[in-house]
Amino acid sequence: NAGVTQTPKFQVLKTGQSMTLQCAQDMNHEYMSWYRQDPGMGLRLIHYSVGAGITDQGEVPNGYNVSRSTTEDFPLRLLSAAPSQTSVYFCASSYLTSGTRYNEQFFGPGTRLTVL
Amino acid sequence: KNQVEQSPQSLIILEGKNCTLQCNYTVSPFSNLRWYKQDTGRGPVSLTIMTFSENTKSNGRYTATLDADTKQSSLHITASQLSDSASYICVVSANSGGYQKVTFGIGTKLQVIP
Numbered sequence: 001n002a003g004v005t006q007t008p009k010f011q012v013l014k015t016g017q018s019m020t021l022q023c024a025q026d027m028n029h030e031y032m033s034w035y036r037q038d039p040g041m042g043l044r045l046i047h048y049s050v051g052a053g054i055t056d057q058g059e060v061p062n063g064y065n066v067s068r069s070t071t072e073d074f075p076l077r078l079l080s081a082a083p084s085q086t087s088v089y090f091c092a093s094s095y096l097t098s099g100t101r102y103n104e105q106f107f108g109p110g111t112r113l114t115v116l
Numbered sequence: 117k118n119q120v121e122q123s124p125q126s127l128i129i130l131e132g133k134n135c136t137l138q139c140n141y142t143v144s145p146f147s148n149l150r151w152y153k154q155d156t157g158r159g160p161v162s163l164t165i166m167t168f169s170e171n172t173k174s175n176g177r178y179t180a181t182l183d184a185d186t187k188q189s190s191l192h193i194t195a196s197q198l199s200d201s202a203s204y205i206c207v208v209s210a211n212s213g214g215y216q217k218v219t220f221g222i223g224t225k226l227q228v229i230p
Contacts, residue, residue, distance in 0.1 A: 004159070035220075042120065042205070042220030043160075090159050105218075107159030 002026050004108035006091050012114045013081040021076040021111050023091030030096040031103075032074040033058070034066065036087040037110075043090065049074055050096055081115045088112050118143040120208050120221035128227045133196055137224045139189040139206030147209040147216055151180050151191045154203045154223065163191070163204075196228045 007022045025032065033048035045058030049068040063085060065077040074093075078085060089111045095103040120141045129135050141149070148167045152160035164173040164180040166189070173180050177194045193200055203223040209216040 040222060042222050044220075045218070092159075104162050104165065107161070109159050110157070 004091055004093055004106050006089075006108035006111050008111060009109065010112050012116065013078075014116050015082060017081050018077070018079050019081065021078075021089055021091075021113070023074045023076065023108060024072050025074075025091075025093040025106070026072065027093060027106065028071060029093035029106075030071070032068065032091065032093045033105075034064070034074070034076045035090045035092065036060065037090060038087050046076065046089075078113075083115045086113060086115045118208070118210060118217070118219045120206055120219050122204075122206050122221040122224050124224060125222070126225040126227070128229060129196055131196060131198055131228050131230050135193050135196060135226065137191045137193075137204050137206075137226070139191070139208075139221060141187050141189070141206070141208045141219070141221075143187075143208040143210045143219055145211050146184065146187075147211045149180075149182055149189050150207040150209075151178070151189075152205040152207060154205055156202070160205055193226075196226075198228050198230065201226060201228045 004025045030051045034046040035043040037043050044060050046064050047066040049055045052068050052071050055066050068074050091108040092105045094105045123138045150165045151163045153163050154160040163178050164175050166173050166182045168184050171182050179192045182189045203225045205223040206221040209218050
């Protein structure tokens with residue numbers, strides 16, 4: 001099992017450029033999510049998906065798009081990068097929680113993005 | 117608003133010593149509390165998970181406690197090792213319409229020195 005993989009590991013963009021951060025998992029998890037981690041702040045949820053074809057917004061969705069065409073893949077798109085999107089991005093996956101039942105989230109290694 | 121506060125923000129200890137990290141939360145309705153370890157340049161990795169009815173959980177040299185009445189948790193690290201140098205993140209989940217809404221603390225950055 002590779003777990004959760006993310007590419008690229010590092011990326012530098014110019015303001016206004018677009019790009020896609022890739023995320024894949026091989027654990028057959030229904031739930032996948034994207035977070036950003038900024039200095040002095042906890043991880044914040046950008047978008048999440050509870051299964052193929054189903055996505056929803058998290059806490060900070062503006063400037064980001066997602067899609068979930070397969071169980072395995074959950075790409076994050078920046079349509080027009082801004083300096084405020086400079087951050088470290090983490091993808092995570094887990095089995096779907098229901099009520100009080102807990103399922104551990106597995107995180108990818110992260111993508112460090114700098115927007116100039 | 118759901119909040120998770122951790123203290124101290126950073127900590128330096130000598131190898132072999134013990135330490136305790138604190139987490140206070142205002143999250144409801146409470147579902148579970150997790151502690152994660154995040155090494156520099158890597159994603160968080162789960163250490164422990166506790167639900168409302170559990171007040172202590174151990175994972176090797178890591179022991180987490182939970183007081184649901186005072187909404188406090190602690191992570192105790194025994195006989196620290198250099199490899200314990202990392203950020204430790206407290207994460208609290210609330211039940212929200214059948215799913216869990218997750219709030220992350222900022223983390224405590226621990227440095228273990230020889």
